[in-house]
Amino acid sequence: MEANNTGSTTTLVCCSIASTQVLELASEGHAMFAEVANLERLDVVDLPTGHWPMWSRPGDLAEVIQAAASLER
16 A cells, blocks of 8 residues: 555455454554554444455445445545
8 A cells, every 4th residue: 555545534344354353453563454554544344244245245235335435535
């Protein structure tokens, strides 16, 4: 991620790993989630579907994306 994107609002949809664990790993500097810790404006949504929510819960995923796109940024 480029440094100039850290101030943009980002929506993180957590499907395989709960958001609490993702945020904990990010704060601990885990390489896979290190950039998450640098985001200044982060919305987190849990959608516990496994790896492919577009197959298992496409309607729910569409609602999450629509809600994220509708937020005032």
